[in-house]
Amino acid sequence: MAALEEEFTLSTAVLGAGPEGFLGVEQTDKADQFLVTDSGRTVVLYKVSDQKPLGSWSVKQGQTVTCPAVCNFQTGEYVVVHDHKVLRIWNNEDVNLDRVFKATLSAEVHRIHSVQRTEPLVLFRRGAVRGLEALLTEPQQNIEAVIPDEEEIKWSEFFMVFKQPALIFITEKHGNYFAYVQLCKSHGLSKYTLLLGKEEKSIKQNFTARVDGKFISLVSLSSDGCAYETLIPLYSSDTENNQRLGRALMLKAVVSGGARNGATITILDQDHVAVLGPPLPASKECLSIWNIKFQTLQTSKELPQGTSGQLWYHGEALFMLHGKCLTVIPYKCEVSSLAGALGKLKHTQESGTHSMPHFVNWETCSGYEPEHYSAEQSRTLRKKNIEMNLQPEVPGSKQLLSIIKKGSEKHIEVELRKFLAKSTPDFHTVIGDTVAELLERCKTEPSFYPRNCLVQLIQTRVLSYSLCPGLMEIALERTDVQMLQLCLQQFPDIPESTTCACLKLFLSDTIQDEKKEMEEQTEIVQNGFSPEDSSCSKDSQQLTKKPERETKETVSFPVTACPVAPKRAALLNAVLHSAYSETFLLPHLKDIPAKHITLFLQYLYFLYLKCSGNATMTLPGVSPPTLSQIMDWICLLLDANFTVILMIPEAKRLLLNLYKFVKSQISVYSELNKIEVSFRELQRLSQDKSSRGLYSIEVLELF
Known part of the structure; x- marks a missing residue:
C-alpha cells in the first residue's frame, strides 16, 4: 500500500x-x-522541516536564470547558470551573486545535473557533456555539437550505475523523439529512436526514468492518458x-486524455509511480500513486487550486506548485504485494520501518507456462532477449561463491554488484549463501x-537476523556502528541481548569530533535576512538549568539542548x-x-520535551521516534536501574524534572477527562430531545 500524508506549504515571500x-x-x-529556482531571477534555500527559507540569492535586473540551481555534493557549493552561458558558484556565506565566482562559457547550457558521489555534469544545448571541474579549468574550450540541427533537448536525467555516471537525454525533431545514453567514464554514446503513435507526434511528451539492472526504464505519458515503458x-x-x-503498456488510463499537456508522471520506486493530473475530463487535478505491478490505484489527493503540471520528489516527499504556493506532500510506499495492492495487508509494523519480502514471484519459477503474457511478462522477455548481446557477463551463483573464497575484496564487490543487478529465481537462497x-x-x-x-546484501531487504546471526556479531567486534544501525533498521527479529549490546556500544563509542559538532554554530546571513528561530541551535543551555519561573498553577521546564551529537542520536534512534x-x-x-x-x-x-511540546525539530535517522517509544524506553531504563540512578548526583535533577513533567501531564489529562465527560452529557441531552426546529439557548457548565 501507499499513502499520502498531510501536505504543508513552504514560505513564498521571496519566491515567485x-x-x-x-x-x-x-x-x-x-x-x-x-x-x-523560480523562472525569473531567484534561487531560495529551504529547510523543509522548519517550513521556512534559510537563504535567497538573485541575479541582477536584466539577467535571467536559465537552468535550475544544483548543489555540488563534493564541495557543498551551489551552481547555477544565467543567460544561458554565465556560470555562477557560491556558498552559504555569500550574499550577493554578482560578487561570487563567475565563468562565461563558449556554448549555451541546457541543464546542470548533480548526484552524490560524483562531480556535477553540464549538458549543453547541442548535446555535449562536460564535467564541472574540466569546464572550470578551461571555460572557453570548444564545445562540439552532438545532436543534429533542429533537434532540441526536451528532457534529461542523471544516474550512477556501478559507480559510473550515466546521462540520458531525450530530443525531439519534427515530432520524432530520440534517446541518447552517455556513459561518462567510457565516453560511450548511444542513440535510439523512440517509436510513438502517429497521433502523438504533435503532443508534448512527459518522461521519467530509473535504472533497472542493465537498462534504463523510460516511462512516458501518452495522448490517450496511459503510461508506457x-x-x-x-x-x-x-x-x-x-x-x-x-514501448509496452505500463498503466491504463491514469489521467484524462484531454489534459495530457498538464499531466506529469514520476517513478517513486520499482513498484510505484506518482501521477499529477485530472483522472476524468471534467474533474479537478489530483495527485495519485499507482502500483505498477498490480495495475491498481493506491491513493489520491485532490488539488482544487490547480497546479503547473510539475512534480518533483526527493527522499519521501513530493514537491509541486499548488495554486501559487510550493507545496510539500510526504508519502509512504510499502513493499509491493498482492495483499497490499488489494488493501488487505495487515499493518503490523510501524510507519517508517522496512518490511521483509515474504512473497514469492511464482512467474519466475520453473514449470510456469502461462497461456497469455501480460505487459510485465512481455517486458521481461524483451529484456532477456536484449541481455543476450550485452556485456559485461553476469556471474552465476556458484561462480560468485567461488570468487568469495579466494578473491580480493574489490573483486568480490564488483562481481556482487553484477549479480545483484540480475534477477534470478533462487535470489533469496543465494543471498543467504553469499x-x-x-x-x-x-x-x-x-x-x-x-x-x-x-x-549491499543488507540493502536487498532479504536478510534477517536468524538467517545470518554472525553478521551483527562481527559488526560488534569491529565496532562498526553504521553497519549495526543498518541491521537495526532492516532486521525485524533481533534478540534483546544483541539490541542491548548495540546500545552499549553506541553509548560508549566515541564519535569523532562529537564535541566539536555539538558546539558548532551555523548562522547564515542571506540577502537581507537571517533565520528567525535560533533557539533550537543554541547548545549553551544545559540540561541541569533550573526553570526561570515556576508557579503553583503552571510548571515550566528548561529548554534543553540535545545532549548527544547528531551522529550518535541517529544510532540511538535506531535502537x-x-x-x-x-x-x-x-x-x-x-x-x-x-x-x-x-x-x-x-x-x-x-526528545520527550520536543515531542510533547509539538516543537518543530529535525531528528537524525530514518524516522524520528514516537512519543510512545520514548516513554516506553524511559520506563524500561528506570525499572532496570532506578536504585543505581538515584545514587548518581547528576541524575537527581533529571529525575526531578521527569517527576514534575509527569505531574503536569497528569493534571492536563485530568482536566481533559472532565471535558470529555461534559461532552458526553451534552450528547446524551441532545439525543433525548423529542422536538426539532425549536429555538433554544442552553448553558453547559463544564467545571
Whole structure:
C-alpha cells in the first residue's frame, strides 16, 4: 500500500513562479534542505522541516536564470547558470551573486545535473557533456555539437550505475523523439529512436526514468492518458546505428486524455509511480500513486487550486506548485504485494520501518507456462532477449561463491554488484549463501572484512537476523556502528541481548569530533535576512538549568539542548525503533554502566520535551521516534536501574524534572477527562430531545 500524508506549504515571500511554474527543486548536501529556482531571477534555500527559507540569492535586473540551481555534493557549493552561458558558484556565506565566482562559457547550457558521489555534469544545448571541474579549468574550450540541427533537448536525467555516471537525454525533431545514453567514464554514446503513435507526434511528451539492472526504464505519458515503458540498454553493442525501440503498456488510463499537456508522471520506486493530473475530463487535478505491478490505484489527493503540471520528489516527499504556493506532500510506499495492492495487508509494523519480502514471484519459477503474457511478462522477455548481446557477463551463483573464497575484496564487490543487478529465481537462497560464505571467511581471515559487500546484501531487504546471526556479531567486534544501525533498521527479529549490546556500544563509542559538532554554530546571513528561530541551535543551555519561573498553577521546564551529537542520536534512534519483549530486555539493561544510562535518559528527556511540546525539530535517522517509544524506553531504563540512578548526583535533577513533567501531564489529562465527560452529557441531552426546529439557548457548565 501507499499513502499520502498531510501536505504543508513552504514560505513564498521571496519566491515567485512564472506562467510555467518553477525551473526546478533540487536536493542539497543536507537531507532536509532544498534549492528552489523560480523562472525569473531567484534561487531560495529551504529547510523543509522548519517550513521556512534559510537563504535567497538573485541575479541582477536584466539577467535571467536559465537552468535550475544544483548543489555540488563534493564541495557543498551551489551552481547555477544565467543567460544561458554565465556560470555562477557560491556558498552559504555569500550574499550577493554578482560578487561570487563567475565563468562565461563558449556554448549555451541546457541543464546542470548533480548526484552524490560524483562531480556535477553540464549538458549543453547541442548535446555535449562536460564535467564541472574540466569546464572550470578551461571555460572557453570548444564545445562540439552532438545532436543534429533542429533537434532540441526536451528532457534529461542523471544516474550512477556501478559507480559510473550515466546521462540520458531525450530530443525531439519534427515530432520524432530520440534517446541518447552517455556513459561518462567510457565516453560511450548511444542513440535510439523512440517509436510513438502517429497521433502523438504533435503532443508534448512527459518522461521519467530509473535504472533497472542493465537498462534504463523510460516511462512516458501518452495522448490517450496511459503510461508506457521503454527499456533502453545501458551497454549497447551497436553504437553507430540508430536503433529503434518500441514501448509496452505500463498503466491504463491514469489521467484524462484531454489534459495530457498538464499531466506529469514520476517513478517513486520499482513498484510505484506518482501521477499529477485530472483522472476524468471534467474533474479537478489530483495527485495519485499507482502500483505498477498490480495495475491498481493506491491513493489520491485532490488539488482544487490547480497546479503547473510539475512534480518533483526527493527522499519521501513530493514537491509541486499548488495554486501559487510550493507545496510539500510526504508519502509512504510499502513493499509491493498482492495483499497490499488489494488493501488487505495487515499493518503490523510501524510507519517508517522496512518490511521483509515474504512473497514469492511464482512467474519466475520453473514449470510456469502461462497461456497469455501480460505487459510485465512481455517486458521481461524483451529484456532477456536484449541481455543476450550485452556485456559485461553476469556471474552465476556458484561462480560468485567461488570468487568469495579466494578473491580480493574489490573483486568480490564488483562481481556482487553484477549479480545483484540480475534477477534470478533462487535470489533469496543465494543471498543467504553469499552472506554465510563472507562471514565464514571473516572468521578464518581476521584482515578480511568486505564491508561494502555486506551493506549491499543488507540493502536487498532479504536478510534477517536468524538467517545470518554472525553478521551483527562481527559488526560488534569491529565496532562498526553504521553497519549495526543498518541491521537495526532492516532486521525485524533481533534478540534483546544483541539490541542491548548495540546500545552499549553506541553509548560508549566515541564519535569523532562529537564535541566539536555539538558546539558548532551555523548562522547564515542571506540577502537581507537571517533565520528567525535560533533557539533550537543554541547548545549553551544545559540540561541541569533550573526553570526561570515556576508557579503553583503552571510548571515550566528548561529548554534543553540535545545532549548527544547528531551522529550518535541517529544510532540511538535506531535502537528506539527496534522490536523487543520487556521481559527479555530488562535483564540486559542492568549490565549497561550507570553513566551511560544517565546519558541515554538525558537524550530521551530531550526528545520527550520536543515531542510533547509539538516543537518543530529535525531528528537524525530514518524516522524520528514516537512519543510512545520514548516513554516506553524511559520506563524500561528506570525499572532496570532506578536504585543505581538515584545514587548518581547528576541524575537527581533529571529525575526531578521527569517527576514534575509527569505531574503536569497528569493534571492536563485530568482536566481533559472532565471535558470529555461534559461532552458526553451534552450528547446524551441532545439525543433525548423529542422536538426539532425549536429555538433554544442552553448553558453547559463544564467545571
